Amino acid sequence: MHGRQAAGGSALIVTQRPDLATALTEAVEGLGFTASIIASLDHVEAHADARPTLVLTDISLRPSAEGWTSLAQAFPRSALWAVADPDESNIRDVTFALKHGCHDCLTLPVTSEQLGKKLEGIGRPPGVKPGELDRFMSNEINLELPSDLSIIEHVIRLLGGCCRDYRSYGPRKLVNLRIALSEALSNAIQYGNEGDRSKKVRLRASVNAWTCRVQISDEGPGFDHQDLPDPTSGTALEAPGGRGLFLLRQLADDVAFNETGNAVTITLKSDWEPAVVGESIHPVSSDAEALVGLVERVRLGSGADLHLWAESLDGSLEHIAPEDEELAEPDGRLHWLHTPGIRYAIQVRPADDECSERWAEFTRDLLDEALAYEKRLAESRRDLAERQEEIELLHSITDTLGAVTGLEDATTQILKGVLRVTGAEQASLWIYRPDAEELVLAASEGPSRRPVNRVPVSSPVSVSALAFRENRTVRLDEVDSLSSEAAARFGDRPEPWVAVPVTYTSPEGGSRPVGVLNLGGRRSGALVSGIGEARLLMTLARQIGSAVENLRLIEEILARERVIGELELAHDLQMKLLPDLRQFEEIADVAARCVPARAVGGDFYQLFKLPDGKIGAMLGDVTSHGFGASLIMALSMSVTGIYARETASPGDLLRAIHRALIQKLESTEMFMTVFYGVIDPAQRTLTYANAGHAHAFRVHGDEPAQRLTATSPPLGIAEYEGYDEAIVAWEPDDLLCLFTDGLTNPSIRTTESAVLEALEVQRNSAATEIVEAMFEAREEQGGEAPDDQTAFVLRLERPR
Amino acid sequence: MNFEISSHDDVTIVEVTGQLIVGNRQELKDEVLRLLEGGSRKYLIDFSDTAYIDSSGLGVLVSLSKKVREKGGEMRLSNLNEDLRTLFELTKLDTLFFIADSRDLALENF
Known part of the structure; x- marks a missing residue:
């Protein structure tokens, strides 16, 4: 961790201003660091061997996106901070820097003490792997702004962008943040400073993956925030300010004022639980998987030659989508998508084409939103899986059905139960696929009989197909009940083998076959020895039918919800344009x-x-x-x-x-x-x-x-x-x-x-x-x- | 939408019945492209029983006419009702098609 290396570390300072170079050198030397100074980001890779703890870049150099990228690639283990002069810097430059790979922004004057605190503050949150470290760092933002309503949009973008980059703030939180900031800032500008542009609004924000805390103070005399009437009643409705505060309290997790009432601190919590951060909540690999899938779909839908690279810890890029194409290092301009653990680069080919650039940018934003949506989907899937358990309980034939999550799992569990209950040595479950008119092997337990996994329903030789077609139990040892082709095949060597149609009875009462259950090789004599056994088999098959059908319905619902969700997302995105x-x-x-x-x-x-x-x-x-x-x-x-x-x-x-x-x-x-x-x-x-x-x-x-x-x-x-x-x-x-x-x-x-x-x-x-x-x-x-x-x-x- | 195909000398007449809209435009397109592949070069699309063409229907007509032209052929339209006629005029698409009031007028000098 950076903080533990305090003594003996080094810092690289990028600036063309001698006064700034001196001030920063003093500050880092105060920590026991050695400082080296370069004047520009050109050929920054030449300094890669220095492995500095800190890279401080003068924001007035206005580094390009490529500049930040090359910094991140040259110094994958370093803290990349921008240094801004509050009198001269443009808030847009800061936003841009944070967006493109800068980890944090310091405002002048910078002291050793401040630097030290900041470095100590970069502790690694529980569960976070090394290398993810810098992306979990907190953003400290300290700005002094003129009393002009036009700043509101910039501040919202800056802070919203910071929060969004952590991916732990859901869409609702981001909207809340937006409204809360807008209310608090307009209160400070219009009522606190009475629109006087010479008066300043100060903003101190501290954002990390778990909380976003913003203090906004104005130069006004303050007000009595204890004594506000209910804004929804009577005269208060038209009173300025009152309503904004009411909204603030509704939207933020905490709203606190200072004594005089001219500074408000708003706290918003992210959707992450503080205790369980890390892989279990947001595994990086599932991001990548989801992204690859999304990229494939966007490629299909748009016909654009879209490519995705994942950035590995050493800064190199691995081409991950489309999966069937191999592509080495990308050339031309990249669009970066930030997730907590890893960065992804997006490019539309041909590179360096104006149209491609815009497609890439649009796609990046789309993927960004889609990823947030995937997360929500995973949650709702978990919810559904929980409900699934209730359904299963109702229909279960054995306890083993308890924790199933998919058709495959479920059928395997069912068959294990069936083997135990019937004493059969092998069992297989075949599910009917109407589109292909086939029975498809869903699961089998026990020694496998034949390497076949699909059978046409019309097959004259298959016992399973016969049982399905005629919707009746077929026994191989009853040659008379077989079709002539099947009898010719099995008649001379009867096996202890039975095929039972699996039926689904809908709540409305109609019954239809949905598959076939095959059982064979009973250890103790013939499988279906009496009427009682036959009835047990029929009951089993019916229960299995219900379970299978319910699972299929749930999978269908999930698929449909996913489509609807994606469309809603696209709709929102479009309306925002x-x-x-x-x-x-x-x-x-x-x-x-x-x-x-x-x-x-x-x-x-x-x-x-x-x-x-x-x-x-x-x-x-x-x-x-x-x-x-x-x-x-x-x-x-x-x-x-x-x-x-x-x-x-x-x-x-x-x-x-x-x-x-x-x-x-x-x-x-x-x-x-x-x-x-x-x-x-x-x-x-x-x-x-x-x-x-x-x-x-x-x-x-x-x-x-x-x-x-x-x-x-x-x-x-x-x-x-x-x-x-x-x-x-x-x-x-x-x-x-x-x-x-x-x-x-x-x-x-x-x-x-x-x-x-x-x-x-x-x-x-x-x-x-x-x-x-x-x-x-x-x-x-x-x-x-x-x-x-x-x-x-x-x-x-x-x-x- | 349905369409009936007949021929008059070397002109293939496609009579469209019902609406030509986003849901069915592909059928018309596939059929004409198939005929084009088969060597027919002159097409008359007759809309006497068509009430409505939406923008994607127009899109198909435009792209078909372009493809026919590329093969050295020509595509004409006939019997557009007043509504459709207005639509073509308002969108200036009438400058791109030979539009005749009747089938006979369309077949003249084709």
Whole structure:
């Protein structure tokens, strides 16, 4: 452990600032360390042999992601800390550093005492293997921020990112953290410091895998936090601050104030129990297994040439997915996925292609969320397994059925019990697979008879198939009861052998065979000696039938839950991509709603604040729906996000999307209709490019809605040069109304007119009400909505 | 959706009945690609009994027409109802297809 090496250790300091180099050297020498100083992260591997305990990197060097990667590779056993000057450093740089492999951030001034404490603090939590050590270290964050509401989002990202990296904070905890931080910070800024930018908000956070503790203090006079009325009652509802505190107390595990009331400490616990951390709770190998599976599925679904490497303790990379391909060290840029024990590198090939980069990034985030979901799934599986035990108890024929978890285990257990109960020497259980019309060997106990593990139900020579077909017990020593083929085969050498159909009786009363139980070689005489024995066998078979069927049902339920869960996850992820319209409240009256036909869809909208007070609005509809469409949608959103602010021309923006997506669109035979318009309030114009989008309208005064007709065929069909633009006059209270064909199915004339009529009737209402009315009108028209439905309404000002 | 295939001289006529939507578009695509493989080069897709085509249905028409063109053939559409006609016009897809009001008009000079 680092702390135990305090004397005689060494530190590598990376900075170009002499004053910082001096200060840090003094601090590390105070610990008895030797210090060496380098000026940049180039060729850092040349210092790998030095094996420093500490690597302190000046954040103002703004190391790139590759910089952090090379540090982590050169010094796999070292603590990699960034050093930030609170007066000059950008919180975004710190976030970036922590995200890309930096373990911790120190703020100036740095003292020996502080360093020593921090090093001591890196104790290894129970159950954690060496090498996992540095990833379990706590993050200490110490920031001084201006009283500006815009910092809130950055702080949330920074702390949320830290917590997320530990993987021990579930989605609910992360949401709680987000809201709690936002409440506490806005209280400090708005009420504590009264929005005075010269006053500071101080944030001290300490995050580890188990708790996230954040202290936020302001320069205000404080307040009496003991004496707050119930915020849900009467006047308190409108009182500022009160409600935020109420929320805080609901969301955080602990909320504490200082004496004066100008500093609040919020504590959130992770989902991990403090006592049982380590392999048993979160085995690294199951992460890898899950990731390999997920990568295979993403590859299959998207057609992207996606690769995954696991980083081993010495920093080398092992290619783990796709499993059937061998690939040595990756070239080009990697996207890192952090889990507690290990880092994974993700790359989409061809490397160094802009589109690949974005796919890789998107996939990384998807895998990150999916992994969290896998964890939840494992939990629910455990729950179900517990319920399984109850079901088993009800149906069990022997005690041995107690702890089964899967069909295979269960059948083996059942057969062992059967052998014991009947005294047979060998037993095998065959389960019917309807899709292949076969009996498949599920388990066998005792000396094996034949190396066969599947039999067609129609087989004329198989005794098992006969028992199954005719749903009756078949004995080999009763030649008369056999089919002629079977009799010819077994008749001259009768064996003590019996095949019993295994039946399942549903709660409704119907009974059907689900398999066959074979028993043979009874030690004491004939197997089925009398009526009593026959009845026992039938009862056994029925019980086995119930057990097998229940297990199968449970496996089916688990599989279904998994699919539903994955879809929910994808849905949430997609909805998160859409812009938060609240940030446009001050400049426009805007509302939108997007209802995918399936969990995920291909509809999207975007809104941009552009230079010179202009506003860009986009609505797109990728043909088809589901996963393929949603990936195209995500790519389009990211492309427009990048280019919208760079070009004033809507046609150019469509060309940028065209350039980025045309190959994907052509290879998947998808296309998309896109409307993109830029409103210029100064010139009172709307300039737009419309690639085949049918439903784009301007509503001006009392006039009927005016269609903003397509200027080119849809994207994916139109030629690169073909994206024309059009320009129309635009008054501040004109409505821009965009919707997708999910709202006009099944008839463009009748359904669209109904939706337009609702729009025109509601033209003076607020944007949210207009959207509401449009969806209602669509619903009244009846008919299924097999496609994604999206509506988007915007105007600069409400009419007076 | 069903479709019936007949021929008129060297033109293969595919008559689509019902909706052409995401759930069934593949059938149409497979059939036309099979015919294309078999050497037919001129296609007329007739929609007199089609009420509705969704965006993925349009996608299939576009990709088929492209494939037929690549093989030196041509694909025409006929008998689109008013709704569908509007759909093609609004999405500017009418600039990419030869669309005729009736089967006879489509077969002229084909």
